[in-house]
Amino acid sequence: MYPAILFLSALVSVKSASAQIEFVQNKGQWDSRVVYRGDFSSGSFFLENQGFTVLLHNVADLKNVSDQLHGHNPNLATSGQPVTLRSHAYKVKFLGTSSFASAQIVPDKIQSYQNNYFIGNDESKWATGCQLSQAVTYKNIYPNIDVRYYSDGDHLKYDIIVHPGGNVNNIALQYAGVDKVQVKNKELVINTSVGDVKELYPYSYQVLETGRQTVDCKYVVKDNVVRFKVDDYDPKTTIVIDPRLIFSTFTGSSQDNWGYTATPAPDGSFYAGGIAFGVGYPVTAGSFQTTFGGGVNEDNTGPYDIAIIKYSANGSNRLYATYLGGTSNEQPHSMVCDQQGNLIVAGRSTSPNFPKTIPQIGVGGGYDIIVTKINAAGTAIIGSVKMGGIEDDGVNIRGKYVPPEGADATRRNYGDDARSEVIVDAANNIYLASSTRSSNFPVSTGAIQATFGGGRQDGVIIKFTPTLSSVLFSTFFGGSGDDACFVLSQNPVSGNIYVAGGTTSSDLPGDKTGVLQGTFQGAVDGFVTQIINDGSAIVKTTYQGTTGNDLVYGIQFDRKGFPYIMGTTTGNWTVTPSTIFNNPGGKQFISKLQPDLSAYVYSTVFGTNSSVPNLSPVAFLVDRCENVYVSGWGGGINNLKQFPSAGTSGLPEVSPLTNIPAADGADFYFFVLEKNGQSQLFGTHFGQNGSVGDHVDGGTSRFDANGVIYQGICANCGGAPSTPGSCPNAFPTTTGVWGPVDASSNCNEAALKIEFNIGPVVCDVLAGPNTNGCAPLTVNFTNLSTNGLTYVWDFGDGSPISGVFSPSHTFTAA
Template identity: 60%
Template sequence: MRKFTVAILTVIAFLSPFLLHAQMEFVENKGQWHSNVQYKGSFNTGAFFLENKGFTVALHNAEDIANVAAIMHGHKADGSANKAVATMPADGKLKVRSFGYKVRFLGASEKLGSIPDKALPTHNNYIIGKDSSKWGSNCRVFEAVTYKEIYPNIDIRYYSQGGILKYDFIVKPGGNPDFIAMEYVGPKSISLKEKELVIATPVGEVKELYPYTYQSGTGKNEAVDCKYVVKGNVVSFKVGKYDPKSTLIIDPSIIFSSFTGSTADNWGYTATPGPDGSLFAGGISFGTGYPVSPGAFDVTYGGGPSEGNFPGYDIAIFKFSANGARRIYATYLGGTGNEQPHSMIADAQGNLVIAGRSNSSDYPALNNFGTGGLYDIVITKLNATGSGLLGSVKIGGSGDDGVNIRPKYPVTSPSAVSLRRNYGDDARSEVIMDGSNNIYLASATQSTDFFTRNAVQPAIGGAQDGVILKLNSNLSNVLFSTYFGGSANDACFVASISPTTGDLYIAGGTESANLPGNKTGVIGPAFNTSGTVVPDGFVTQLKSDGSAITRTTYLGTIGIDLVYGLKFDKFGYPYVMGTTTGNWPVVNATFQNPNTKQFISKLQPDLSGFVYSTVFGSGTSVPNISPIAFLVDRCENVYVSGWGGGINDSQGYSTGSTSGMPQVNPLTGIPPADGADFFFFVLERDANSQLFGSRFGQNGGLGDHVDGGTS
């Protein structure tokens, strides 16, 4: 058998902080770009253009991009409380400094052939401007591109791995790595620092990491010594001794932590899994740059009136493949006003139900219930390919619906008020389905004329009440719609269905001492108060047809208590999760972080007592996180995720940070902590121990967060 010898020089182009894009896609040029360009890859702050004998890098200043994001996002550029708020320039023009440089392969073959691979099941279209010769239609998209025989017996392959752009020189038998010479045209300087190539530009430094080189021929990878050689603006490689009889194998891997690839500012709200392990991400987009897929339901940005410093926005939905490497589809959703998604759920066929709010008079609703007014509640069901509607409804009265207390923008003081205690709490609600695919929603309304049907509470009780709705599977009919609340502010945040009785349970926050429902024999028969009215959590149990409220319990201390999560185990026991500023009861729990402010409690199905109850956190006097997701698995382990610090601090919500949160088996290889991260927590069955705890996020920047919603 003939043996083939291959040596590969792996050069990682690490644009710090430029090329931080989890999966670069290479789009073919069909006339929409300069004729020198064959493929283009985009990243957060620039673009990468592949050409016949080299490539061009276009960079935007990272601080300018962050400042624009801060202006659009409405908070401080790094999410901290001690820096000035980014403001719109006096002339009303946003400025971004940019720079480009080119890399030419000196002495390369004049007859190169490119071979793209890992084609994505999508196409891009570029119909921009009036000159049709510069339009590009049905442009194919690939995950990698190889140029063959750039030098004799040497190929080069471009791809991305773990969020970093890479290019490999593949030196086959007869190839000589000494032939490789790269001329950098444009940078201010090129230098070596700790074996890495540093490329200085007017908008920041680019780093190309140490050129890891290896071979495989004896059952394991064997590293080969290799280093950069810099002479003026030309870079080459000095390769140590390697075995010409061995075969080198490269096996790149992808870690799922992905951006959507939008060039328009877009904010995340909610996410849900698909039945095949895929992932749906829902947020809002502020412009035309969202990467919608051909044939998607809505490929056109509608926008709406500005809110404070922000332009109009549409719902933006992105479906990832199970490994996060591919876009299955992406679509806008909205009218000529503004809309945002609060909660999503997929059925067994992969159809997606999206619930949120809209103030568009022309939102794509197939059915309308109520007079409508300011913000209205919207629920839309997309088919499995994201190409059409299976149902869509708008429900509302003359006031704000789907808004908890007030919208987050424009910012008003104080930020933390009533049931709105975190940035994003204005967008709390949850949509769920039963075994017949009927759709339920827990939300809030400030309309005195909200649409009701078969209601156990037909009239509003206070300035804001919760609302509970049940609709059929195609959203053509409201089966019941009811207020839920007392004489003060109330909000329904979350919902769940008992697997044993089919009853509907709702939870959230209240300032009312007279919530409806039988409270005899429950955990909390009375509203807790220390003389000052502060919110309590609550749980209420209803018949699945909405015909009766079985019972209601308050859950709280003399502090501020809110329930943000509600789920059942397979035996029909409800679990709640939330935050407190008081001393939450610890009952029958081996695990606890004493005097902390995030709680998990397992309740009796009739709400008569705790099976167990415990707390976790760092020990601060206020909650560490704004919880956003909650799950109980089939083994009765409990999962919580949320985020803390950052924008909660800078906008005056007086909450804690993720610093000091209890970590167990934490994730490795992530940036250092900055106190403004996501946090994931797993509690063992019966509160016996903490199975997992880890932060996740960037260091610095705007602070890691979502802008609302329930996942």
């Protein structure tokens, strides 16, 4: 058996302006007590011999200083008055050890570049070749106990590593220079004069030969000294305590700003899209549309333009913000980035002068479908189209404020009128699934379905060139009833496009022989159809339904080309196999299908045992490890607008987020299902407590490939507190973000980013106690990798391959 280790990890809620915090070696350029220094967006972090010091600046003061220095604020720049920068430093010291100064300090993840410092005219303060690393380990700060500092994304994190023979009860961290240290909602809160710092509630686990086992760990505070209380752990095993990360921010718009859609960029930055009802959205100089385009009151709401904002990966900075619209009304339904970080926005518009780069496609009239591609800097439109027939296009059944209220055919939730999805392929071609009420909607020559199928509306499927300069194909998809294409995805193996949504038609187009459900089941059914990538033919179509109301709101693929669908039902959805995880009577479904749509691989339901769904789903993902993620909201405005919803009360909380307002039944809810439907890995609510509840007014959001949610939310409707934290039930935002408060008198779009720490395999290894020395040399390898199923260790000396989780190996020769 390998020597096992206990890990205690703390994540400090200071964040870097860049993607990683780097630790710079001190070679005399700073105070001699400093060993390494790291900088973040509002201060610095100094590693010392017996602990560390945190320097914090007031965020508002820091912005004023920056504005004055760069001339961005003419009042400050010309006033001649000094600008105050309030700061606060506090020190954390490891108590009870006299050997800290002799600890071995080992940098790792060393960067290929170095820093040089020439400070003042004192050459003793000049330093060259200062090494930068992304992690630093102090070995044996206590007997058999190490501490490792590193950057987890843009957050600072430290692990306290207890080797066999070490005693976790010896660890004591004394906080000096703070106003107060306390535990709130299981998190460590350090109160300072310039704001609070949080060390988030830790997720703990033992590292066993067979993998990881969860362990309970708590902060214990007395007289500003922090200790760890670890329950029921084996001192011969490894424990890791790993917090999860959150950023949550408002746009800061002073005008009413409703939330619709969000998507990640390749670099982890965050796009949020909604609508703004006039001047007051926080646009940036140089963005392609800095003025409100105008609008009218139509469908009992308006005027409004699309409003888009791009945040840095940590949410601390607005990278750009812009309007998108003409003299009438626009709204976004779906956004996605291409590989270069350019943003594609799809939605609808009634503006005759909507900004476009090619002439109107089709005769137009009412709402038309719009698709716009914006460069990554937000300074220019790469391509833009407006496309439609004489009736409303891009509208599912009718607008949300067009009477009568309530559910109707494929419109089952508030915001369902604005359902459609845009995606891109590897060649940056753009695909759209949406709906039309126009019998003369423009279709391409040789379209799969050239004529309107009947009923009040059909679905439409469109493929554009990467710059939106032309349409590659356009087709109706529908039968004699009401049909809506909500979502689509590309099979990574065949390249074919799978489209899904809802229908009341018993005669959908496509070959249905040998599929799961070849006939309409009644009321409203979901459907999945597979089409050739060039739009030349339908391969197969299957219904997905019960005798109740069923709709497919998400479709994704695993790497092997198996499609997964997600949606809601009011019937009895198939659960198979019988041993799979499920919540009996749940009205949200997840099903994995064979690629030819012939059978389920598995199918399950989750939610409370109710007659109607809990959620209006808005985001869906299958990650690289085949875990399945769902985001949705329920209750609140759904019930207010006569849409049947059981709300989010009673949904299971598994490893939930902490330090957020109590659930009120009208929140967002995030759910993660383990591969093959084995168990629920995660479940939490998120939102304010009270008012009309958290929701979207239409549109979809996205998870990235690692399982990080990028969620747009229409939040804090009804107004907001004037200062962060002044109302404990308000929508929760995080420290240091761009928009900590709702600046309008009503709603602000919130951007929420959560990392669930469940995603794909990440390789990370520690070696010790020594990694060099005379033979024979025994090295213990501690495996910190995540989500691996099997491990292969090749020690490079001709010895047999090892498959244990964390091996120990003796090297007998150099």
